[in-house]
Amino acid sequence: MARKPGSRSDITGPRIRAAARHLFARHGFAAVSMRQIAAEVGVQAGALYLYTPDKETMLVDLLRDHMDELIAAWDAAEPSADPVERLEAFVRFHIAFNLDHAEAVFLSYMELRNLGPENFAVIEGLRRDYENRLEAILRAGQDAGHFAVPDTKLATLAIIAMLNGVNTWYREGGRLGRAAIGDIYWDMARKAVAA
Amino acid sequence: MARKPGSRSDITGPRIRAAARHLFARHGFAAVSMRQIAAEVGVQAGALYLYTPDKETMLVDLLRDHMDELIAAWDAAEPSADPVERLEAFVRFHIAFNLDHAEAVFLSYMELRNLGPENFAVIEGLRRDYENRLEAILRAGQDAGHFAVPDTKLATLAIIAMLNGVNTWYREGGRLGRAAIGDIYWDMARKAVAA
DNA sequence: GTCTATAAGACGATAGAC
DNA sequence: GTCTATCGTCTTATAGAC
Incomplete structure (x- = not known):
């Protein structure tokens, strides 16, 4: 069950950026957690670190x-x-x-x-x-x-x-x-x- | 040792406000913890709640x-x-x-x-x-x-x-x-x- | 008025399974 | 590529001693 069917980095990457931009703008960078960004995209928090070092x-x-x-x-x-x-x-x-x-x-x-x-x-x-x-x-x-x-x-x-x-x-x-x-x-x- | 010698609320209150204003402006509200504000004033975090409900x-x-x-x-x-x-x-x-x-x-x-x-x-x-x-x-x-x-x-x-x-x-x-x-x-x- | 101690949980980031 | 599970630390806020 580890890899989700159809998961592709060229789709998840832009969706992570869009979610981060949206949440940072709405609530502020410091007020938004990696868990919130991941939830908006529909992945687990750990998966974000495939796309950014921090x-x-x-x-x-x-x-x-x-x-x-x-x-x-x-x-x-x-x-x-x-x-x-x-x-x-x-x-x-x-x-x-x-x-x-x-x-x-x-x-x-x-x-x-x-x-x-x-x-x-x-x-x-x-x-x-x-x-x-x-x-x-x-x-x-x-x-x-x-x-x-x-x-x-x-x-x-x-x-x-x-x-x-x-x-x-x-x-x-x-x-x-x-x-x-x-x-x-x-x-x-x-x-x-x-x- | 509980009450510090010379402690007075009419001094601590303004100092808490000044510290909060300074730290919030510098780092952002969400990025500043109650502990940081307390440390800037020189009291413990719990003491802040004598001056503000939250x-x-x-x-x-x-x-x-x-x-x-x-x-x-x-x-x-x-x-x-x-x-x-x-x-x-x-x-x-x-x-x-x-x-x-x-x-x-x-x-x-x-x-x-x-x-x-x-x-x-x-x-x-x-x-x-x-x-x-x-x-x-x-x-x-x-x-x-x-x-x-x-x-x-x-x-x-x-x-x-x-x-x-x-x-x-x-x-x-x-x-x-x-x-x-x-x-x-x-x-x-x-x-x-x-x- | 301030302290110490703590509850209850969220945080960023990593490890290892698959 | 994504998951689950977890580490160690930090968080806001409260309780009770003095």
Whole structure:
């Protein structure tokens, strides 16, 4: 009875990641036990250790994969050379991507403190890579005279913080659709950095 | 040996709250044990239960006290009737208060999910009370023709999210002092809601 | 008001059967 | 690849001594 009929690691692996992401986002990394994750997947706790050496590695793998996907998606989508159009594209992309990956976004902001120093540095570096892409847009727009901000780095962080806020209140089927939200935040972001 | 010489509840109580706030903010509510809190204070774990019925009540008391203090401080400080001046005062107040109470702010955004439904509703209600004060400013400024935002509620949340971002990067002794940070964020907030 | 001691159980992780 | 069983430790919370 040891091996369950039809058991396959290429199915169980993704299901473990999905269950861990979901439970960590909902209850917090420290509050979720390996037994809970295993129960959600339908295996015993010991079986999880075929897929990860330990619990922290499960978390950092989720966070790294998320950041890699975020950066790759933006790099694949990046539009025209005009800084204003690029900023608009960034605002709409960031909101849409965050809403499509709400659990992973939540984790990548809330659970960094559960990482050891070296894992923390990896995720922090990826986040900075992403921020630098927005900062470059703002700098190009200032050089072209379209934007004027008192501090480019702080404007970068301010815009990202503002956009991240959407995930704290958005509910599917609410008053505003995603396109309308993009319009509203683009209006505010555009004016905030306007010359 | 039972009672320690000089032990007094009016000293131990605040020290327990401070230790809990500090450890919860640093490691997360679920990751901190009652034994750790007791060790930080210098008592045994059982003694904590003279001051709180359980761990969750410790957390909700910290969060409620923080929100009460935040709202009372703003209500005591609120300045002129002019909406533009009031918005500037709000921006500077919010940044300063958040930096002065960084651990409690962190908790009140990160640990709400560790509350039961009734405790959660209490803290959510206080947060909405505070948000409503900013929303009223934005509405008054629109009525007077000074501001123009596509959606007043979302502008409220966007500004608060932007300002909250300061706590994620600010370090004492960094490149910018608090006054300079207030200037920079006031410039961006003002333009974001400008007519 | 604080201690020691303990109840009753959950935790992360591993060993060995199949 | 997954199971059962288990190790050693930690957990929240309580009881009773002083």
